[in-house]
Amino acid sequence: MSLEAVYKRNEHHRGSKSGWLRAAVLGANDGLVSNASLLIGVAAAGRSSFLAVAGIAGIAAGAMAMAVGEYISVKSQADIETSDREMEREHLEADPAGELEELTQIYQERGLPRQLAEQVAVTLTEKGALEAHLRDELGQHESNMAKPLAASLASMISFALGATIPLIGALMGGTTTKVTLIILFTLVGLLSTGIVSSKLTGAPVIRASLRVLIGGSLGMAITAGIGALAHI
Numbered sequence: 001m002s003l004e005a006v007y008k009r010n011e012h013h014r015g016s017k018s019g020w021l022r023a024a025v026l027g028a029n030d031g032l033v034s035n036a037s038l039l040i041g042v043a044a045a046g047r048s049s050f051l052a053v054a055g056i057a058g059i060a061a062g063a064m065a066m067a068v069g070e071y072i073s074v075k076s077q078a079d080i081e082t083s084d085r086e087m088e089r090e091h092l093e094a095d096p097a098g099e100l101e102e103l104t105q106i107y108q109e110r111g112l113p114r115q116l117a118e119q120v121a122v123t124l125t126e127k128g129a130l131e132a133h134l135r136d137e138l139g140q141h142e143s144n145m146a147k148p149l150a151a152s153l154a155s156m157i158s159f160a161l162g163a164t165i166p167l168i169g170a171l172m173g174g175t176t177t178k179v180t181l182i183i184l185f186t187l188v189g190l191l192s193t194g195i196v197s198s199k200l201t202g203a204p205v206i207r208a209s210l211r212v213l214i215g216g217s218l219g220m221a222i223t224a225g226i227g228a229l230a231h232i
């Protein structure tokens with residue numbers, strides 16, 4: 001297989017696990033657990049008349065926090081990538097021979113004999129020196145570049161969707177069945193995100209699902225306990 005084809009393959013692999021998908025799965029999980037916990041706390045405290053207001057406020061507050069938090073975190077990553085790119089461009093202008101040697105040594109370290117490494121470095125430098133350095137020296141690649149706005153929107157929307165699921169459960173049942181329905185809806189939601197995330201990461205479905213189910217159940221159990229304590 002040609003090097004070109006190897007890069008294409010890697011690009012495809014990494015592209016399938018792009019940042020916004022990861023953000024979306026995390027957002028949905030957060031939305032499910034945090035709003036379910038909030039609603040269980042309210043219901044367990046005997047304040048079922050506040051469930052709709054609490055649930056909607058929980059969706060809005062959490063979605064905003066996710067959007068801002070994800071934007072700031074991914075934006076700082078993007079800023080680092082941009083300044084790396086600029087620095088590399090300057091190095092290439094100032095010292096093209098030194099940069100060619102640097103690239104050659106990178107390929108040697110990856111196991112190519114000196115002569116072949118030189119050939120690869122020269123060919124790729126002719127094709128696009130900056131791209132070759134960004135990819136092979138810094139690991140930057142079009143498909144894994146930080147995209148702050150996409151990550152921010154993905155986590156905001158997925159949080160809101162995830163957080164809506166326990167609210168539907170809370171609004172459906174009678175006074176005695178509300179907590180059960182919230183938990184049931186949330187567990188089904190968590191199971192779905194577990195399956196999706198196992199598809200994305202390639203982890204075994206059962207392990208990925210168990211992880212989110214146990215984590216989510218713990219969160220809900222703890223807030224149910226706090227809610228019960230507040231029930232006077």
Ligand SMILES: [Zn+2]
Nearest residue numbers: 099102133137
């Ligand atoms: Zn370089």
